[in-house]
Amino acid sequence: MSAPADHQAPPAAPSAEEAGRRVEEVLDRLTRNSDPETGAAAEELVRVLMDFYGAGLARIMHHLERTPDGTGPHAALRTALLGDPLVTSLLALHDLHPEDTEARIDRALYSVRGRHPAETAGFDPDTGTLRLRAADAGGCGCSGADGTGRQTVEAAVSSFAPEVSTVEWEAAPATDEPVLLQISSRPPAPATAS
Incomplete structure (x- = not known):
């Protein structure tokens, strides 16, 4: 054994x-x-x-x-x-x-942050409504929480803070920063026979 x-x-x-x-x-x-x-x-x-x-x-x-x-x-x-x-x-x-609801919500968001970044926009303990917004995913110009990402975030919140009964998603705040474009060098041209 x-x-x-x-x-x-x-x-x-x-x-x-x-x-x-x-x-x-x-x-x-x-x-x-x-x-x-x-x-x-x-x-x-x-x-x-x-x-x-x-x-x-x-x-x-x-x-x-x-x-x-x-x-x-x-x-x-x-x-x-x-x-x-x-x-x-x-x-x-x-x-x-031992932690209050807000601390557990933060813990839930932290647990999925690497894959699906989101941030708290507000929590109403009387109604159990949590407002979230997709967080910046690192400057790539892509959204941090698509449909699957939102489900993952909501499942984490449900586990860590079951008193949250409703999750509402807000649009990310507009930013004045331009979206960064990925620019790479051109691949080398094939050699021509002379």
Whole structure:
């Protein structure tokens, strides 16, 4: 039997949004296809499990926060956990995440910045509406968030800040800077026989 590898990638997990949608579908099916008592018992089961997992997560966060200056042996683990989209969405779901919504939105945008740069134009906590705009992609004159890019950014925001219910995209502000053209040298002309 071989020893487990220390640096294996964690298994893929559904997003908090996908999991929530699936739980609602199952509960709807149970209440629709059974007597009301069975549906109520299923809802109670979900609440009990949520409370249990929430208490466990609270205990984990308590142990990670015990180092007052944040530099103790658990600081690296805490940083890794807060940077993990699944862990972040679970902590936010249970209202245990130590960062506020704006910090988690920034963390989400940072997680996709290299591929799909976007920046916050504003967040309304009362409605859950986040306004974003495509950020400059490095001076090439190309947009930072096409349709696929927008989906990637929105999925990251959903994982890190599930309280964001709506994402609205604004046009990037006009700039007076001209678009840079890529100019390269002309390829050498083929030699002619004389």
